[in-house]
Amino acid sequence: MLKLRKRQAEMHGCSSFAEYQCKDLMAKKPENVMNLLENVWERAKVSANKEREALEEYCKEIGDDLGEEGVEPWDWRYYAEKVRIAKYDFDESLLKPYLSLEKVTEAVMAVSNKLFGLQYTKRDDISSYHPDVDTYEVRETVDGTDKLVAVFIHDNFARKAKSSGAWMSEYRGQSKNLEEGADIIEGIPIISNNNNFAKGSGPTLLSFDDATTLFHEFGHGTHGMLSDATYGRLAGTNVLTDFVELPSQLMEHWLEQPEVLKEYARHYETNEPVPDEMLAKLKAAKSFNQGFETIEYTSCALLDMALHQVENYDDFDIAKFEKEELERLGMPKGIIMRHRPAHFQHLFASSHYAAGYYVYLWAEVLDADVFAAFKETGNIFDEVTAKRCRKYIYSSGNTVAPDELFRLFRGREPEIQYMLEKKGLA
Numbered sequence: 001m002l003k004l005r006k007r008q009a010e011m012h013g014c015s016s017f018a019e020y021q022c023k024d025l026m027a028k029k030p031e032n033v034m035n036l037l038e039n040v041w042e043r044a045k046v047s048a049n050k051e052r053e054a055l056e057e058y059c060k061e062i063g064d065d066l067g068e069e070g071v072e073p074w075d076w077r078y079y080a081e082k083v084r085i086a087k088y089d090f091d092e093s094l095l096k097p098y099l100s101l102e103k104v105t106e107a108v109m110a111v112s113n114k115l116f117g118l119q120y121t122k123r124d125d126i127s128s129y130h131p132d133v134d135t136y137e138v139r140e141t142v143d144g145t146d147k148l149v150a151v152f153i154h155d156n157f158a159r160k161a162k163s164s165g166a167w168m169s170e171y172r173g174q175s176k177n178l179e180e181g182a183d184i185i186e187g188i189p190i191i192s193n194n195n196n197f198a199k200g201s202g203p204t205l206l207s208f209d210d211a212t213t214l215f216h217e218f219g220h221g222t223h224g225m226l227s228d229a230t231y232g233r234l235a236g237t238n239v240l241t242d243f244v245e246l247p248s249q250l251m252e253h254w255l256e257q258p259e260v261l262k263e264y265a266r267h268y269e270t271n272e273p274v275p276d277e278m279l280a281k282l283k284a285a286k287s288f289n290q291g292f293e294t295i296e297y298t299s300c301a302l303l304d305m306a307l308h309q310v311e312n313y314d315d316f317d318i319a320k321f322e323k324e325e326l327e328r329l330g331m332p333k334g335i336i337m338r339h340r341p342a343h344f345q346h347l348f349a350s351s352h353y354a355a356g357y358y359v360y361l362w363a364e365v366l367d368a369d370v371f372a373a374f375k376e377t378g379n380i381f382d383e384v385t386a387k388r389c390r391k392y393i394y395s396s397g398n399t400v401a402p403d404e405l406f407r408l409f410r411g412r413e414p415e416i417q418y419m420l421e422k423k424g425l426a
Contacts, residue, residue, distance in 0.1 A: 002017075002307065005020075016308060017308040018305055021354065021356055026243060027358075033358050036358070036361065036416070037361065039416065040361065040420070044290075048291030048335060050291065051292055052071050054083060055076065058083050071334040088281055088284050095207075095274070097269070098265040098266060099210075103265065107255070107260055107263075107265075108251070110263075112222060117141065118225070119140065120138055121139070132156070132199065135151065135154075136154065150190070150225035151189070151191070164196055166194060167193075167217065170191055173232045173235050174187060174188070174224070175235060176230045189224050205268065215255045218251055219250060219251030222394055223248070224237055226394040228396070229397040239398045240398070241352065242359040243363070245359060245363035249360075249367040250393065253380075257380055259380070262279070291425075296337065296338040299326065299335075300337050302329060304357040305355060307321070368418035369414045369415055370406075373409070373410060374386075392405045392406070
């Protein structure tokens with residue numbers, strides 16, 4: 001597969017598959033990807049090594065003998081959770097009663113309304129493909145005129161034969177390129193968000209990670225619903241891979257804001273708002289273990305880029321290559337790659353993310369910078385900034401090059417500092 005990819009790249013005048021992939025992405029060149037990854041990698045190594053020392057010190061304090069090797073990869077998450085509870089006195093399970101699916105859905109739709117003026121009306125009269133699926137009519141008022149924007153389908157629960165994970169789908173994408181005489185509704189997008197939350201007999205309570213996933217997928221959904229392109233091929237999420245995660249990851253930021261949590265994170269039995277003390281602990285614990293998590297991911301992205309820049313794959317030993325590359329990078333002790341090559345489906349299930357696993361981090365640079373524009377106004381729902389965000393981030397699709405869209409929104413090139421601050425790596 002690697003040989004065939006290199007051959008494909010050479011047929012297009014490129015020296016490597018990494019060069020071939022980057023040409024049509026925001027990064028443009030593998031060197032730009034490596035500059036980002038290596039910058040983050042070196043900072044994350046320092047943080048991860050400090051985290052390992054903290055785990056080993058904790059183990060000494062409680063009398064757990066880790067042996068001469070210290071913390072091993074299979075120990076890390078177990079002891080990290082114990083340290084997080086001990087250091088920050090924060091048990092995330094205590095937050096779940098305040099994050100019912102009903103209230104988190106209400107929160108994300110309220111955020112959408114405050115930012116973009118979208119109004120969601122649940123349509124129980126519209127039959128769907130399963131009784132658990134909710135269908136919404138999405139409308140807005142522009143210059144006094146009410147208009148239909150989209151149909152939104154929320155499919156939240158796990159069930160037999162449903163795919164795992166979470167994703168956004170388009171049953172019909174937005175388009176203005178309709179046949180003469182066609183009903184305008186044929187260009188209205190039908191968008192679905194799919195999750196796999198466990199359904200019980202009572203309210204569905206979400207972890208903060210699950211709530212973040214709901215906001216994330218709603219960001220993708222908003223990208224589809226707010227699309228304003230002439231041609232369907234250029235509409236909605238039909239954008240470059242290192243831009244497509246920007247609208248989704250950007251939406252996650254609003255969940256973390258105290259004004260959103262205080263209004264919508266309410267106890268499912270008493271309707272009491274989440275306590276300030278709990279929010280303070282959540283915020284304090286947020287940057288904990290970021291070194292570990294960043295190393296887990298970035299090691300995969302670095303190996304991906306290295307794999308797709310090999311000059312000759314004759315007699316290539318991928319296990320040996322992995323070992324030597326991680327040694328060269330200085331992989332911190334006690335951490336392993338999130339995805340080893342043998343099960344790295346992003347790279348080998350298709351070529352879409354091959355030499356492109358870095359895109360999540362690239363999008364993190366963008367989303368942190370875009371959200372910083374809101375914070376700089378002193379209002380996370382600033383109307384002027386939200387209008388620019390709608391126009392350049394959520395509505396333009398692929399009608400304008402994504403790097404140009406970012407410059408139109410921010411007035412400059414993206415800056416890495418906001419992402420580093422978000423991760424506690426600055």
